[in-house]
Amino acid sequence: MSNVPVAVVTGSNKGIGFAIVRALCKQFPGDVYLTARDPGRGQEAVAKLQEEGLRALFHQLDIDDLQSIRALRDFLKEKYGGLNVLVNNAGIAFKEVHDTTPFAVQAEVTLKTNFFGTRNVCTELLPLVKPYGKVVNVSSMVSSSALGGCSRELQQKFRSDTITEDELVELMTKFVEDTKKSVHEKEGWPNTAYGVSKIGVTVLSRIQARMLNEKRKGDHILLNACCPGWVRTDMAGPKATKSPDEGAETPVYLALLPSDADGPHGQFLSNKTVRTW
16 A cells, blocks of 8 residues: 555546646645546546646546446555545536526536535545545635525525535535426525535535534544636636636645644635635
8 A cells, every 4th residue: 555645636637627636746745636537538638747747647537426436435545545635626517698408407417516426525535534634625706606696594504504414415405406396596596506506515615624623633634615716717718817727726725735734624715815604
């Protein structure tokens, strides 16, 4: 078993994920895994970094597929005895204004990956995170604006310091069901599937940080959610204000917090700054 520290970035064959891998290859003192659903695209991305003189390793990962997540889990356990840095970057977005896909379908597909897929990765991989490890869940400022678009009652639930993971899962499931019945607005939800999926990621991060405090206090693991900003990617389009490398700055900052840092933890950050939730 290797004693080399190991970092994993989900959904990292392009865009912000690729930029995060590039930065970690330069700064993280260990093995960095680029992951992608499609092995061909993943290997291509690794080769691109190699041309820049950087060494990333590849492992297949489709966060919508539990078998794929567990295969990565078993690999990390066997080869490294765990994990030091996990960046949950994989996510999808419909072009909500221009996309003609029915909203209920957008809601189901978006939450399946962005919330439920991310949660499954955490369920399988968080127990592997070694002492002084770092976990970064890439959320979005849209989670804040979407929170503002929720009813007072939903806002209270999502801001609660005692909400459980089961309760959060129930709320995310309810959103999808409400969109199918076309009652989501009446039920206090905002009209953005992506926004609600990212509320889920931000709140999940707050819950996970609390659980780490309760169950693994002495392990000094820091877990946070962050917004990379508006980044020029396939997802956000060419008009966005930040380059992928600029978008990677906050996730990388959180992934590389020094081992003696006691925070941030359980926070939501953008531009390396803690934001009020």
